[in-house]
Amino acid sequence: MQVKILSYYRLHKIPILLALASILFYYTFAYHLVRTDFVKLITLATALFFICYKLIQFEKWNFKFLLTAGILFRLVFLCVEPMLSQDFNRFIWDGELVLQGLNPYLQTPDTIVELGKISINNAAHLYASMGEISAKNFSNYPPLNQLIFALAAFFSGKSMVGGIITMRIIILLADIGVVYFGRKLLTHLNLSSHLVFWYFLNPLVVIELTGNLHFEGVMLFFFIWSMYLLSQKKYLLAAPILALSIAVKLVPLMFLPLFIRHLGIKKAVPFYVIIGTTILVLLFPFYSPEFINNYATTIGLWFNNFEFNASIYNIIKKVAEANGSRDWETIKAFGKISPYVTIAMVLLFSFLRNNKTITNLFTSMLWVLTIYYFISTTIHPWYIIFLVLLSIFTKFRYAILWSAAVFLSYWAYSNPDFKEHLGILTIEYIAIFSFIIYEILRLKRQNLLYPKKKLLN
Known part of the structure; x- marks a missing residue:
């Protein structure tokens, strides 16, 4: 030995x-x-x-x-509290509410603390540590995430270490699941199976998911499992698994129209029905008349109030400032327009691009999500992880570069007022845009980017 x-x-x-x-x-x-x-x-x-x-x-x-x-x-990272994110405090807070049979979508932490009628383990610490923005808003985490939070709260006890370990183990197992189904799908597509390690060993993935306790990895586990089943022509089994992915994070919702041309109308209809039914079943325990309004209001904050690590929006904001517009006026106006741009973009890739093959479907998803991020006002580093996974099934690798460059956005955390440095963000996005252009030109020269067809055919 x-x-x-x-x-x-x-x-x-x-x-x-x-x-x-x-x-x-x-x-x-x-x-x-x-x-x-x-x-x-x-x-x-x-x-x-x-x-x-x-x-x-x-x-x-x-x-x-x-x-x-x-x-x-x-x-x-197993036993240590996250250093770069405070979101886990809200996760355990929501989980404590679910354990008590209370709906986390109906009252903000501020309201609960003011009323003082609910007893939550480590309430003072969780409330003080989750941050002002989280404390004054309703929960925006989908139902399956809430069940995971409840599991974490169950094991948290007085020290919260149990809850942190529980969440980390779940995220770690999800990442292993991504490797399992990712390799199987890569092999099925005649791609090198080692490409999945650009996800699994990626420092952004390790630090932001296991380290900072973000649940993109759990979402991606269900997503890649669903895509593998789809590659095996098992679309009726893929549908509820994809619904579980959406029930962790809403991002895969924007991909749903892309499946129309991939499956065809006859198969797409039951596929969508099963997804919708699964989501409704998961939402049912949390439903109340106030739920839809509260949830929509919280989600709307990402379009109308928050800004971090933006690209195109920052350019527009600077132009608007030069013309006398105030920041809050710019983001409100931009927030009203960007959802329509997103919808138009998704429809464009859904109906004007051939998504029949799994590889083309992944490529469309990659571009849809990339463009959505480019027009978004808020791009937290862990958002890029979805792009990293999508990219390994395509001919594009710019997402891997972005996963490294996005660490530059953490400059904002070095300031007490979290003010961003536009020069540093400019370096980040020049590198990304330049590499995207390089990849497009390279693939066109090699006749690999939509061979013998126009860009969206």
């Missing part, structure tokens, strides 16, 4: 040392990083992305090594 271990070490010495270095860097990220220390944050992120690239380069056919490395990276 000892001889085998030594032999394995000699054969994989450099990747092993790189993996150990990553563990050290993730440990520093988890336990010794203050989010106001931007220089340290960006240095660690840069080092981790470099090592991620080298690990995949050296060991791309060594599935067990890369899977084990990815799991170990995530276990580093």
Whole structure:
């Protein structure tokens, strides 16, 4: 046994040392990083992305090594509170309400604290730590997410460590599920199965999902499972699984029209009916007359009130400021227009592009979500993770670059007032737009980007 271990070490010495270095860097990220220390944050992120690239380069056919490395990276964060996000406090708060049979969509934390009629474990700490914006608004997390929060609250106890560990284990298992179905789908599409590790070993994925407890990974697990079933022509089984993905995060909702041309009308109708029915069943325990209005109001904040790491919006805002417009006037006007632009874009890709193959379907999803992010006023770093997963099933790789460049947006956290640095955001988006243009031109030269057809045919 000892001889085998030594032999394995000699054969994989450099990747092993790189993996150990990553563990050290993730440990520093988890336990010794203050989010106001931007220089340290960006240095660690840069080092981790470099090592991620080298690990995949050296060991791309060594599935067990890369899977084990990815799991170990995530276990580093197991017991520590997130350093870059405070959202987990609201997760446990909502979970406590669900455990008590209360609807988290009907009262804001501010209202609950003012009334003082509900007893919640660690209420003072959760309320003080979730942030002012979260405290004054209704919950915006879909129903399946609420059930996960309830599970976390059940195990949280007085220290909350149990709740954090519970959420981390769920997110870790979801990421392993993404690898499982992602590899199967890549193999089915005759693509290199190691591409899934651009998701699993991606530092943004490790830090923002397992580290900061965002549930995009759980959404993506159900999403990629559904897409695999769809590739196997099992669309009736794929439908409820896709509904579970939507019930974790709403993002896959915008992809639904894309399935019309992929499935055809006869198959699309039962597909949509099953999705709608599944979502209604999950919503039923939370439904009340006030639910729709409260939920719509909270979701509307993302279009009309919040701004972070925006691209096109920041350009429009600067032009508007030069013409005497105030910030709140600009975002209100932009927020009214952007949903219609999004709808038009989704319809364009749904009916003017051939989505018959799974690869074309993934490409359409990638562009729909990319354009949506470009016109959005708020792009948190973890939003890019969906693009990373979509991209590995296409010929485009700009999402991987974006997953690294998006760490620049954390400059805002180095300021007490969270003010963004437009120069730094400009660097981020120039890099992304430039690489997108490069990829489009490269693929056109190679006749790989819509061969012998116009852009949207």
